[in-house]
Amino acid sequence: MSNDFVSPCRSARRLSSPSRRLFLAGAASAIAAPAILRPGPARAEDSLVFVGWGGTAQKLYDEAVLQPIAKKLGIKLINAYGPDLAKLKAQVMAGKVEWDIMSLTGAMAVGAERDKLVEPIDYSIVTNAQYLTLTKREACMPWYLYWGGIGYDPKRFAPGKFPATWPEFWDVKKFPGRRGLRNRPDEILEVALLGDGVAPKDLYPLDVDRAFKSLDKIKPHVAHWIAQTQQTISLIQSREIDFNYLYKGRVLSAQAEGISIDVADEYPLISTTLVAVAKGTRNKTNSMRFLNEMLSPEMQAAFVNNLEGNGIVTSNAGPLVKPEILKSLPDVNSPKVAVNNDDWWADNYLKVAPRFKEWLLTG
Structure with a gap:
């Protein structure tokens, strides 16, 4: 790689x-x-x-x-x-x-x-x-x-039984279960568009309206809008959610403590x-x-x-x-890899964040 x-x-x-x-x-x-x-x-x-x-x-x-x-x-x-x-x-x-x-x-x-x-x-x-x-x-x-991907407990979900891509995360019929997402717009609008079929290379400029329509589809299945990063691990560990958006580094740290958790990060967001x-x-x-x-x-x-x-x-x-750490990094040139664009958020965060906050409070 x-x-x-x-x-x-x-x-x-x-x-x-x-x-x-x-x-x-x-x-x-x-x-x-x-x-x-x-x-x-x-x-x-x-x-x-x-x-x-x-x-x-x-x-x-x-x-x-x-x-x-x-x-x-x-x-x-x-x-x-x-x-x-x-x-x-x-x-x-x-x-x-x-x-x-x-x-x-x-x-x-x-x-x-x-x-x-x-x-x-x-x-x-x-x-x-x-x-x-x-x-x-x-x-x-x-x-x-x-970078982040889709978290799950491998003791509860065998290969093929958990969503490995963002479109699969949005497919609640094929992969039933309680979802978890972060309670902020950055990263979540990106995964909403990826879940709606947008290619990583085509993410920006973000189609905000399309992202919210995609979030409308998954919202009834989101059991927790996660505020604190450590909850991305603990909510799966306590079985309060089945699948969520979490981070590779957090997963590796949890695994080192003996926690049963893994992340599908073949399609990561950096x-x-x-x-x-x-x-x-x-x-x-x-x-x-x-x-x-x-x-x-x-x-x-x-x-x-x-x-x-x-x-x-x-x-x-x-x-x-360490050489082994270098080898573990995602290839940004891969069509599977999405890279968060801070410049886009610099121009749009103050407009998008209030809309996202209001959206969370409705429905």
Whole structure:
């Protein structure tokens, strides 16, 4: 399998050298039940709050990446869970910012950037932002890439008994069962169109009306609109749903813990995770120093070597990535692979998200 990968921000093209072939990884509008720090004494300037998506994945990258960076910089890192733009906006408007660095999906990052909820990246400090093909953004920083597919429990569903493609996921007669989808428009509009028969190469610009018509068909069969990423695993584990949209990296982490779960990812959707610094943080300089270390070759490689199912975004980390990890990455030039386009979402997220939220509340 070719290991070529491409930026979601640009049209696909083949990347030449081995160090430029690794480009992938381990994603909402508002997320329910975000972590909130209780009021108390002002935190020291040598501590940072990192808001991630929780679950096993955050535990693993905290151990492999975040805490080693904190130790190197002499900073205490506090983990919190559940990035939420509404909560962030409330903090910024009140002048009581409790978060420092947040892990965000592409659409969330774009929304935060455009609403001026995050600090501009100080590229005089973040000098490691040497991307494969991604463009530097003003106020959010690509961190890693990830891909998703259709999750199921192999102990309950033998081959041929679970949907392996998005049209099959939408075929509730052939593959009966309770579905699960994320409660945000980014990624879900894409899989709705893939489920309606749109070819990956023809996804963009997204036909929003067609996507909502496709979602209308599957909505009666969606038992859970999933807010928190760890629920993509736990809801299958607890048998509250049968099939859902989840992420390869999460599945591999769960399998390592002995959980019976797998993902059909022959037709993956690849997306970007970005990080951003909350507007008005008391720890801006240390936050920028932390972001710079997250893009260092060593930390990029440590992330994907310890969390298989994700991939680097920088051009100089490839030689440090394990060969077997390189071989496991989807081939972006395959007609089966869809790549999430953050540029499209940059132009359309603020228009689509309210419609999606209203759609979730109706019917």
